[in-house]
Amino acid sequence: MPGKAKTILMWVVIVFLLYAVVQSPDRAADIVQAIWDVILGAFQSFGQFVQSLMK
Template sequence: MPAKAKTVLIWLVVIFVIFAIYNSPDRASEVVSAIWDVVVNAVAAFGEFLGGLLN
């Protein structure tokens, strides 16, 4: 992907995120909370997997 296209795409995503947070902060916080839960569960599952390998 050309550098200019990548820069424009990143700016569009940033603008969209700011717009979404401004229009619906409650919903945005729910989305962030859901993403955080997925990350935490993935790390816990990976830790459990590594623990299983070591036992």
């Protein structure tokens, strides 16, 4: 992907995210919380896997 197209795409995504947060901050917070829960769950599962390997 050419550099200029990549930059334009990045700005479009940033503007869309800002618009989404301004229009519905509660919904945006719910989405961020859900993503955080998924990431946290993945790290916890990985930790349990490594711990089971060490036993």
